[in-house]
Amino acid sequence: MGTYLARRAVHSFVSLAGLLILVFFLARLTGDPTNLYLPLDATLEARQEFAERHGFNDPVIVQFGRFLSGLAEFDLGTSIRKHRPAADVVLEAIPVTLGLAAVTMIVALLGAIVVGSLAAYRPGRIFDRLASVISLASASAPDFWVAITAILLFAVTLGWLPTSGTGGFAIEYWIMPIGVLLIRPFGLMVQVVRGSMLTALSSAYVKTARAKGVTERAVIFVHALRNGMLPVITVASDQAAGIANGAVIVETIFGWPGVGKLMIDSILYRDFAVIQASILITAAVIFTINIVVDIAYAVLDPRIRHH
Amino acid sequence: MGAERNTAAVPTAAPRSGARVVLGLLWSDKFAFVAALFLIFVVSCAVFGPLLLGGTATSMNLRLRNFPPFTLDHGWLFVLGADSLGRSMLARLMVASQNTIAVAAAAVAFAMTVGGVLGLMAGFLGGWFGNIVMRLADIIMSFPSLLIAVVVLYMFEPRVANLVLVLGITRMPIYMRTSRAEVLEIRERPFVAAARVMGASSFRVVFRHVAPTVLPTLTTIAALDFAFVMLAESALSFLGIGIQPPEITWGLMVAQGRNYLNVAWWLAFFPGLAIMLTTLSLNLLSSWLRIAADPTQRWRLEIPRGRDG
Secondary structure (H helix, E strand, O other): OHHHHHHHHHHHHHHHHHHHHHHHHHHHOOOOOHHHHOOOOOOHHHHHHHHHHHOOOOOHHHHHHHHHHHHHOOOOOEOOOOOOEHHHHHHHHHHHHHHHHHHHHHHHHHHHHHHHHHHHHOOOOHHHHHHHHHHHHHHOOOHHHHHHHHHHHHHHHOOOOOOOOOOOOOHHHHHHHHHHHHHHHHHHHHHHHHHHHHHHHOOHHHHHHHHOOOOHHHHHHHHHHHHHHHHHHHHHHHHHHHHHHHHHHHHHHHOOOOHHHHHHHHHHOOOHHHHHHHHHHHHHHHHHHHHHHHHHHHHHOHHHHOO | OHHHHHHHHOOOOOOOOHHHHHHHHHHOOHHHHHHHHHHHHHHHHHHHHHHHHHHHHHOOOHHHOOOOOOOOOOOHHHOOOEOOOOOEHHHHHHHHHHHHHHHHHHHHHHHHHHHHHHHHHHHHHOHHHHHHHHHHHHHHHHOOHHHHHHHHHHHOOOOHHHHHHHHHHHHHHHHHHHHHHHHHHHOOOHHHHHHHHOOOOHHHHHHHHHHHHHHHHHHHHHHHHHHHHHHHHHHHHHHOOOOOOOOOOHHHHHHHHHOOOOOOOHHHHHHHHHHHHHHHHHHHHHHHHHHHOOOOOOHHHHOOOOOOO
């Protein structure tokens, strides 16, 4: 287990390095930010001075070297848009997205476990067929369209919820973003839970449990669910990147100051330092989640633990 | 091989033609049947729509600006209303379906071909090459594909070819992994050993003997992936870095309609509905296909449904 985790960590590190190199050079190819930040009639000297100050005059490879040496001291550069350390800008946005993602994941996971288990308990019945179609529909929904339709219905027409913005912990600001974000992971996970619970419920150990007179509730939630959870956890961890995708859309539409919106804005403004910092930190978070999931796997499944 | 498949497809003694059997299986799942009909409709819109309605979709009629849907006052072309320049929504939806479908199909074909070949070679050659391919798949998979697409589409201009390329690359890992895993298992089988003994080159073994065995699995994945790619393309077009006007796709139509949400809800609603119904149909059909193609589950579709359960 220890060696496995170590290997996993090394792999993650290599992937992270590859990603970073890719993004560094790709971002540099998107164009010169000088024209975006200086007025059109800026003098040549002013342009030179701007490029010099931010180091855009040096060859890209020199810029990359400077980036690496900064990285060794945990210095991710300065945001040319906000005139602050890029790391600070990103670290401010991370909690917003993480909060959004965490609440979404918990609600989607709990909902999927309940709906999927109930559907698998009596396969082919009306609830099962309904759950199948609804979960397929929600896995097929374009999230940006759902967001717009929800704004139209709940904010514009009915006036129940605010159209956008964040209000700290005020629940009415959270309902629509969470609702939109959880649609796809929920749909996918209902199907996975249903599938793995079907297998678990027809297994020998469930028959044994029933035969020795264990209550039906214990059979479902203790015997079957604990075994049925393993594939669900794999899918849930794969959803981490998917939720980050959704967060870009949701944060843009609902005006949440999270990492997704920050990245889109930084790309628009060619704010290279922030692009690199946010990709580095987001990828690190996703890799950490993957490793945590591996550990959770081992805790849940003794067969892996004893390997 | 062919004979084996035939006996599997005919469950009972009565000999029936293959098409009849498939139709019968499809008919027994009503959701899948409707989904198939809808997809046929969408594909014919994509093929014939621009030919028949190309002119109508771009002709403006300013008196019909934001004309509301569900009335036949101005003919059936305006049954879904008109957009902010008085162009028929129905005609625009049909024309947009071509771009939407074509981009998704091209991206899936690209991902399947390149990803499949890379995976085949990784599985067959192994070693450092296999390792590099797998790390590449890890990098692509571990990061939100939407953000990679945004960076790349800013670097190059958002042309159709670049859009296809980006969407294809972000979907490659699944084909790389699947075909590699299949190859690892298949290359130990006797028929591969036999081909080798008879003096076939590695190239021939991979592409002549192993690839045809992997292809059905990849095609199944591609069907599901098509829905995913369509959603991704719509999201990019929605963010303004996918297809550029005056070309239209459904995603772009949602984005354009967003500005008129207060006055004309149908501008954003119908294109989004079209995206959702198409992806839903694809998902319904592929979940039917999974059951129909699985000999241990197919009985669910073959027994007459007396009552549920």
